[in-house]
Each structure stands twice: as C-alpha cells, then as structure tokens.
Amino acid sequence: xxxxxxxxxxxxxxxxxxxxxxxxxxxxxxxxxxxxxxxxxxxxxxxxxxxxxxxxxxxxxxxxxxxxxxxxxxxxxxxxxxxxxxxxxxxxxxxxxxxxxxxxxxxxxxxxxxxxxxxxxxxxxxxxxxxxxxxxxxxxxxxxxxxxxx
Amino acid sequence: xxxxxxxxxxxxxxxxxxxxxxxxxxxxxxxxxxxxxxxxxxxxxxxxxxxxxxxxxxxxxxxxxxxxxxxxxxxxxxxxxxxxxxxxxxxxxxxxxxxxxxxxxxxxxxxxxxxxxxxxxxxxxxxxxxxxxxxxxxxxxxxxxxxxxxxxxxxxxxxxxxxxxxxxxxxxxxxxxxxxxxxxxxxxxxxxxxxxxxxxxxxxxxxxxxxxxxxxxxxxxxxxxxxxxxxxxxxxxxxxxxxxxxxxxxxxxxxxxxxxxxxxxxxxxxxxxxxxxxxxxxxxxxxxxxxxxxxxxxxxxxxxxxxxxxxxxxxxxxxxxxxxxxxxxxxxxxxxxxxxxxxxxxxxxxxxxxxxxxxxxxxxxxxxxxxxxxxxxxxxxxxxxxxxxxxxxxxxxxxxxxxxxxxxxxxxxxxxxxxxxxxxxxxxxxxxxxxxxxxxxxxxxxxxxxxxxxxxxxxxxxxxxxxxxxxxxxxxxxxxxxxxxxxxxxxxxxxxxxxxxxxxxxxxxxxxxxxxxxxxxxxxxxxxxxxxxxxxxxxxxxxxxxxxxxxxxxxxxxxxxxxxxxxxxxxxxxxxxxxxxxxxxxxxxxxxxxxxxxxxxxxxxxxxxxxxxxxxxxxxxxxxxxxxxxxxxxxxxxxxxxxxxxxxxxxxxxxxxxxxxxxxxxxxxxxx
Numbered sequence: 001x002x003x004x005x006x007x008x009x010x011x012x013x014x015x016x017x018x019x020x021x022x023x024x025x026x027x028x029x030x031x032x033x034x035x036x037x038x039x040x041x042x043x044x045x046x047x048x049x050x051x052x053x054x055x056x057x058x059x060x061x062x063x064x065x066x067x068x069x070x071x072x073x074x075x076x077x078x079x080x081x082x083x084x085x086x087x088x089x090x091x092x093x094x095x096x097x098x099x100x101x102x103x104x105x106x107x108x109x110x111x112x113x114x115x116x117x118x119x120x121x122x123x124x125x126x127x128x129x130x131x132x133x134x135x136x137x138x139x140x141x142x143x144x145x146x147x148x149x150x
Numbered sequence: 151x152x153x154x155x156x157x158x159x160x161x162x163x164x165x166x167x168x169x170x171x172x173x174x175x176x177x178x179x180x181x182x183x184x185x186x187x188x189x190x191x192x193x194x195x196x197x198x199x200x201x202x203x204x205x206x207x208x209x210x211x212x213x214x215x216x217x218x219x220x221x222x223x224x225x226x227x228x229x230x231x232x233x234x235x236x237x238x239x240x241x242x243x244x245x246x247x248x249x250x251x252x253x254x255x256x257x258x259x260x261x262x263x264x265x266x267x268x269x270x271x272x273x274x275x276x277x278x279x280x281x282x283x284x285x286x287x288x289x290x291x292x293x294x295x296x297x298x299x300x301x302x303x304x305x306x307x308x309x310x311x312x313x314x315x316x317x318x319x320x321x322x323x324x325x326x327x328x329x330x331x332x333x334x335x336x337x338x339x340x341x342x343x344x345x346x347x348x349x350x351x352x353x354x355x356x357x358x359x360x361x362x363x364x365x366x367x368x369x370x371x372x373x374x375x376x377x378x379x380x381x382x383x384x385x386x387x388x389x390x391x392x393x394x395x396x397x398x399x400x401x402x403x404x405x406x407x408x409x410x411x412x413x414x415x416x417x418x419x420x421x422x423x424x425x426x427x428x429x430x431x432x433x434x435x436x437x438x439x440x441x442x443x444x445x446x447x448x449x450x451x452x453x454x455x456x457x458x459x460x461x462x463x464x465x466x467x468x469x470x471x472x473x474x475x476x477x478x479x480x481x482x483x484x485x486x487x488x489x490x491x492x493x494x495x496x497x498x499x500x501x502x503x504x505x506x507x508x509x510x511x512x513x514x515x516x517x518x519x520x521x522x523x524x525x526x527x528x529x530x531x532x533x534x535x536x537x538x539x540x541x542x543x544x545x546x547x548x549x550x551x552x553x554x555x556x557x558x559x560x561x562x563x564x565x566x567x568x569x570x571x572x573x574x575x576x577x578x579x580x581x582x583x584x585x586x587x588x589x590x591x592x593x594x595x596x597x598x599x600x601x602x603x604x605x606x607x608x609x610x611x612x613x614x615x616x617x618x619x620x621x622x623x624x625x626x627x628x629x630x631x632x633x634x635x636x637x638x639x640x641x642x643x644x645x646x647x648x649x650x651x652x653x654x655x656x657x658x659x660x661x662x663x664x665x666x667x668x669x670x671x672x673x674x675x676x677x678x679x680x681x682x683x684x685x686x687x688x689x690x691x692x693x694x695x696x697x698x699x700x701x702x703x704x705x706x707x708x709x710x711x712x713x714x715x716x717x718x719x720x721x722x723x724x725x726x727x728x729x730x731x732x733x734x735x736x737x738x739x740x741x742x743x744x745x746x747x748x749x750x751x752x753x754x755x756x757x758x759x760x761x762x763x764x765x766x767x768x769x770x771x772x773x774x775x776x777x778x779x780x781x782x783x784x785x786x787x788x789x790x791x792x793x794x795x796x797x798x799x800x801x802x803x804x805x806x807x808x809x810x811x812x813x814x815x816x817x818x819x820x821x822x
Contacts, residue, residue, distance in 0.1 A: 021355055022355065025353060025354060025355035028354070029310075029353040029354060029355070030353075032304060033295075034295075034297050034301070034302035034304070035294075035295020035296065035297075036295070037299075037301070037423075037424060038301065038354075038424070038425070038502070039423050039424060039425075039505065040505040040752065040753060041358070041504065041505055042505070042752060044752060044753035044754060045423060045505075045753055047423055047424070074295065075294070075295030076294075076295045087293050087294065090293050091285075091289060091290055091293045094285060094286060094289065094719055094723065096185075096289055096292065096293065097185040097186065097187070097473060097723055097727055098184060098185025098422075098423075098424075098471075098472050098473030098474075099185065099288075099289060099292030099293065099298065100185075100292075100299065100422075100423045100424040100472035100473060101423045102292060102293060103295050106293070122762075124761075125761040125762040125764065126761075126762050128761040129760045129761050129762050131761065132423055132753065132758060132760070133423065133761075134421055134422055134423050134472075134473050134475070134731065134758065135185055135473045135727045135731070136726060136727030136728065136729065136730030136731050136759075137723070137727060138730065138759075138761050138764040139726070139764060139766070139767060140723075141761075142761065142764075
C-alpha cells in the first residue's frame with residue numbers, strides 16, 4: 001500500500017492503494033466517483049477516459065504510480081465550462097441511447113474543443129475514433145460536440 | 151381493440167398505477183429500460199390519458215411480486231403490450247375519477263377496480279403529449295455522470311466478485327492450483343464448485359487480478375469438441391435440423407429453378423460497451439437479485455430451478471445496465487451473483503464480467519445460411535420462389551428450455567449442458583424464420599426453416615433474430631433478378647408489392663435518396679425493404695457506398711411507418727441506431743473461434759463501427775396517427791444490411807453474398 005495525494009475535480013484527496021491499481025478503480029471504488037465507466041480494461045473502448053492535466057487518458061490502464069501530482073478531471077467535474085457546455089448539448093440533443101459510452105466521449109470532446117483545433121464532422125469523428133458506441137448515437141454525438149464548440 | 155396480453159394477469163388499475171403519493175402517479179410496468187427509451191414513451195401514454203403533466207409521472211422499478219408479469223422486454227412489443235395496457239388502465243382511471251381527484255379515490259375506495267377494456271380512450275386529435283418529441287427521462291443523470299447503472303450500486307458492506315471461466319467452451323476444471331497464487335487481505339474468499347470458480351474481494355480490481363493469476367496456473371481438460379470457425383459453413387450445411395415448411399403457396403413443377411444464390415452470416419456478438427453486472431444478497435433462506443435482465447419473472451423461474459429452491463424465496467429487481475440488444479449475459483451474471491453471494495450470507499455481492507468473458511461467453515447471434523431459388527416470366531415477373539434458411543435457434547432465454555439456460559449451471563457439479571436454442575413460433579414472428587416469407591406478391595412460393603439441433607456455440611436472441619439475414623438474402627436476390635432482367639430495383643419491387651404501406655415507404659425512400667441520379671465511379675446505391683416480422687413496422691432503406699475492395703457506407707436514407715408515433719425523437723433514435731448497428735454487423739463483424747476458444751475476445755479482434763465509419767443518415771417517419779403503434783427497435787436492421795449489400799454490388803459490379811462485407815469476403819467474391 002502506498003499513500004497518494006491527488007487533486008480530483010479541484011479537491012485534494014488522500015488515497016491508500018497499491019501502486020499498480022488503475023486510476024479507474026480508485027475513482028470508482030475508493031472515491032465513489034462511479035461516473036467513469038469500466039468498459040474493457042485495456043484502453044480499447046474509451047469508456048473510462050478522464051483528463052490528466054487536461055489531456056485525455058484511459059483511466060483503466062493508468063496505474064496510480066504514474067498519476068503523480070497531475071490534476072484529474074472526471075465527468076462529475078462541475079467547474080470545467082467546456083465540459084458543462086458539452087453536457088448541455090448532449091442532453092438537449094438527446095445524443096445518447098444507453099449512455100454508457102458518454103462519460104468518456106464527453107471528456108475527450110471537451111479536451112478537443114479546448115485544444116482550439118478547427119472542428120468539423122471529420123475532425124471530431126477522427127478524434128473520437130478510440131471511443132466505441134454500440135447503440136448508434138454517433139451522429140447526434142458529433143453534432144452535439146460541434147455545437148458545444150461553436 | 152383486443153385485450154392486450156399484459157392485462158390477463160394484471161387486470162386491475164392498481165396493478166399498473168399507484169396514486170399513493172399525493173399529486174403523483176407511480177407507473178408499474180413489467181417492461182424495462184435499456185437505452186431504447188421505452189419508459190419515456192410509456193410515461194407519455196399514461197400522462198396523456200390521465201391528463202397529468204409528464205413531471206407528475208414516475209416509475210416503480212420492475213420487480214417480481216410487485217410489477218405486472220409481462221415476460222421479456224423483447225421483439226419490439228413494449229408499446230404494443232405494455233403501452234396498450236397502460237392506456238386502458240389510465241383511461242379507466244380518468245373515467246372513474248370524473249370530477250374527483252385520483253388521490254382522493256386512492257385514500258378512500260382505492261384503485262382495486264377492473265380495467266375496462268372497452269373504455270373510450272382519447273382520440274389522437276385530442277393528444278397534446280403523445281406524438282410530441284419528448285426528452286428521455288433517464289438520460290440527464292447519465293450525462294451528468296450520476297450513479298445510473300447497476301455497476302454503480304454501492305450497498306453498505308458490498309463485496310465484489312469476478313468469475314474464472316474455463317479456457318474453452320467445453321473444458322472442465324482439473325486443478326485450480328490456488329496455492330500458487332498468493333493474495334492478501336483484500337480477498338475475502340475463493341470459491342470452487344465443480345468447474346465454477348469465483349473470487350470475492352473487497353474491491354473489483356483485486357478480484358480481477360486474482361482471477362487473472364488463477365487463469366495462468368489452473369489446469370483444465372482439453373475441449374473434447376474443439377469447434378473452430380472454419381467449420382461453420384460445413385456445420386450449417388450438414389447439422390441435423392428441425393425442418394418446417396412455414397409457407398407453401400401455389401405449385402412447383404419438376405426440375406430446378408433457373409436462378410439460385412446462397413447467402414450466409416457468421417456468429418455475431420452483442421458487444422455492449424458495459425459488461426454485464428448483477429448484485430445478489432442472501433438473507434437467511436431468501437435471495438434478492440438486482441439484475442439488468444430483460445425479464446425479471448422468467449429469470450426468477452430459471453434461478454429457482456437452478457438453485458433448487460422455492461420461487462417465492464427469490465426476488466428479482468431490475469436495475470439498468472449498458473445497452474442491451476437481446477439475450478446477452480445479463481441473466482448469467484445474475485445467477486453467478488446468486489451462487490457467489492450464498493458463500494457470504496447476509497452480504498451483498500456485485501459481480502461484473504470482464505470484457506473478455508463478455509465477448510466469449512454471452513450467447514451469440516447464430517451463424518446462418520439462406521438458399522434462394524427463383525424463376526422469372528417473360529415479362530420479368532417472379533413466378534416461383536423458394537427460400538431455405540438454416541441455423542441454430544434464436545432463443546435460449548431463461549425459462550424457455552427444458553433445463554435452466556443459465557451459463558454457470560452447466561459448470562456446477564451435476565450441471566446440465568445448455569440445451570440447443572429454440573425459436574419463437576412463426577405466429578409470434580419466428581426466430582430462424584423471422585421475415586423469411588417475402589412480403590412480395592409471388593404466385594408460387596415455398597419457405598422452409600431448418601433450426602439446427604446440434605449447438606457447438608451457444609446462441610440466442612439478438613436484435614431482429616433471423617430477420618437480419620433473411621431480409622439481406624431476399625433483398626439481395628431481388629436485385630440480382632432485377633439486374634438480370636434489366637429492371638430498376640425500385641420499380642421491380644413495386645411491381646411485386648401490393649401492400650400500400652410497403653409501397654409508401656419504398657416510394658418515400660426513393661424520393662429522399664434521389665434514386666436514379668447518376669453517381670461517380672466507385673460509388674453505388676442500393677435499396678432494402680421489409681415489414682418487420684411481416685406484421686410490425688414497415689421500413690425501407692437506401693444506402694450509398696464508396697467501394698473497391700473495402701466498403702465505406704457514406705449515406706443512409708430511411709423511410710419508416712410505425713403507425714401512431716408516441717415519441718418521434720425516440721423513433722428516430724431507435725431506427726437510426728438500429729441502422730448503424732446493422733451496418734456494423736454487416737460490414738465488419740465476425741466471431742472467431744479456434745479449437746473451442748473464442749479468440750475474438752477483445753475490441754481489436756472483434757472490431758465494430760467507429761465514429762469515422764459512420765454514414766450521414768436522413769430519416770423520414772410516415773405518420774399514421776389513427777393506426778396502432780408498432781415497435782421501432784428492430785425494423786431497420788434487415789433493410790439496412792440489404793441496402794448496403796446492394797449498394798456494394800452496384801458500386802463494384804460483383805455480388806458479395808457472405809457477411810461480413812470485409813475486404814476478405816469481397817476479394818473472394820471477385821475471384822470467384
């Protein structure tokens with residue numbers, strides 16, 4: 001067991017866990033932040049995406065020893081205006097069916113918008129290619145991201 | 151209006167509506183939400199008939215002993231079944247209440263009054279809530295990342311468990327060698343019961359780590375059968391079958407028909423983005439299971455059979471999981487949880503499957519083949535048509551087979567292997583034979599279904615059942631006949647179709663897709679059409695693709711008729727979502743099996759449609775406010791697959807008859 005000091009969604013927290021424990025399970029089981037989803041455990045579906053210092057990472061294969069002092073943002077974060085805008089657009093556009101993939105997608109989309117790249121249907125699609133959606137809500141999600149970024 | 155099935159066991163208003171909380175109605179339905187938006191549609195129906203605002207209506211979670219028994223949430227029947235029952239219950243309540251309030255009656259005489267199946271329900275021109283696009287009641291909490299799924303349940307004293315499944319489909323445990331895996335206080339217990347092995351821990355990650363370590367050291371028997379995917383074609387051709395003529399019209403003379411084609415699809419995986427999960431808790435001799443099942447009552451039946459306990463000692467309560475597209479591992483994991491929790495009396499245990507187990511052990515949509523033959527008259531009309539479809543059955547759902555169909559039951563001491571899957575009756579839409587009878591006017595028509603009786607790979611219901619390949623085959627073959635006789639595919643269909651609502655969706659999709667317009671080289675358009683189950687929604691799809699040896703679907707145009715539309719936005723979501731899922735199955739997906747082991751057990755080995763693969767979609771709903779509502783969840787599956795196949799053939803001039811339409815299968819078709 002190792003003790004870690006983390007900054008999550010603006011709050012400082014202390015965690016005791018094994019150094020190899022993925023950030024995903026610290027969020028879900030230690031901190032009860034269950035909005036970050038387990039989908040595959042090997043970084044292939046994007047469901048567990050969070051932001052580390054503003055950069056999207058797969059929390060399922062991010063061991064705690066690698067997190068260090070980086071700030072962590074999850075879907076529960078209420079103080080990221082871009083993320084809030086993405087959430088609003090996804091909700092108002094009904095851009096989800098089962099919704100299980102949405103947390104990870106919205107985290108990456110907010111980082112994409114903040115990066116300042118030109119947003120087009122193609123650039124958004126390519127950026128989200130590591131995120132799987134099985135219900136087929138893709139087009140509405142793309143539209144919601146484009147609207148949130150405009 | 152006929153009495154909906156759902157009312158038979160639940161004939162009173164109080165079976166469906168609860169007015170205990172002042173100002174609110176709590177709706178009891180046996181149907182469950184899994185991302186399709188059904189609860190929102192049912193809410194609109196109830197609010198409309200009770201003259202209440204939407205926000206005054208809420209739901210009671212489906213639970214055995216509490217909710218009406220409506221069997222499974224499946225087959226695009228929820229609005230027809232539960233919606234009709236709730237409409238009658240609500241109208242009965244409105245008429246009974248008159249100028250009194252619902253809550254006054256609840257507090258005095260109560261609502262144990264029979265539902266009047268002859269009650270005058272509102273007419274569509276009085277609707278103010280039904281027919282209006284309505285925001286889903288479940289989506290906001292998911293978007294905010296609030297606890298929304300069964301995975302997020304956090305009871306006090308909750309334990310977490312994972313199961314160690316055998317390495318191949320038919321191997322059994324010889325030696326676990328648990329002593330070779332050191333573990334610490336984070337582990338509560340390792341359970342071994344025959345070939346059923348599970349690890350209970352205080353957190354989910356620790357349970358998975360120990361399971362992974364045990365997989366490396368445990369010894370299992372070699373799979374006696376060792377089925378591999380290169381045997382599938384041979385298996386489909388030769389396995390013993392329950393053969394049934396489901397349609398026989400006109401006469402067939404001696405000799406063979408001049409046109410012949412054969413089509414196939416591989417095993418398909420549900421591939422939900424979240425893995426199946428359940429929570430179970432034993433208190434004394436009673437079991438409570440929280441499950442993402444499609445049917446709380448049928449699951450309870452099989453659970454009682456498998457555990458050998460009285461059904462009244464089990465409660466199954468529905469909690470939403472990730473997207474569900476048929477009989478996946480939801481029931482299996484509920485039974486896993488029940489078995490595991492028995493070892494820690496009083497404590498709730500949450501069990502999730504790993505991604506690898508999800509893609510290996512959930513029932514698959516069956517591999518299937520279709521053989522078609524036909525002849526044309528001199529004027530280019532079809533005179534004879536013969537259709538034979540083969541494959542394993544489409545239902546091994548709980549309570550439908552002679553012995554329990556819960557996965558772990560086969561791995562327990564004395565357990566029985568899961569029997570071969572059955573099929574729903576043709577009158578109920580069929581399984582293997584779903585949509586095998588063409589809706590077209592053909593004078594001499596013979597349709598045979600052959601459900602295979604040997605099941606090397608476990609199969610069960612997956613969205614649209616046999617309709618996916620049957621429509622793919624029928625609509626592909628129609629294009630082959632049209633092209634061979636120099637007829638336009640749309641005109642050819644209309645020449646053979648007197649069904650007016652079918653003609654309307656075909657005409658509408660031709661119009662919005664600008665059918666007949668010239669396309670650049672390497673591009674093609676194709677059409678697909680079906681009426682789901684031949685008695686549900688009508689749907690026609692035009693696909694446009696760019697293709698050489700790889701097919702890229704660039705556009706889909708869809709026209710659909712679901713009768714009275716409850717929630718237009720919900721219908722669009724279901725129709726377009728179904729179309730994209732079908733595009734994924736049809737162009738990309740194939741379960742790979744080697745010597746009894748499913749090797750397509752991760753997203754690299756089982757690729758599905760990605761964001762950059764997604765076509766632009768335009769959908770037109772043909773509204774029929776005065777006609778009964780038909781389900782929208784599965785209607786676009788068959789037509790979309792067929793439209794893509796026809797567009798590909800139009801683009802490259804070669805017919806690809808074996809799904810998936812991957813470069814490998816396209817090149818094989820070019821070479822043959």
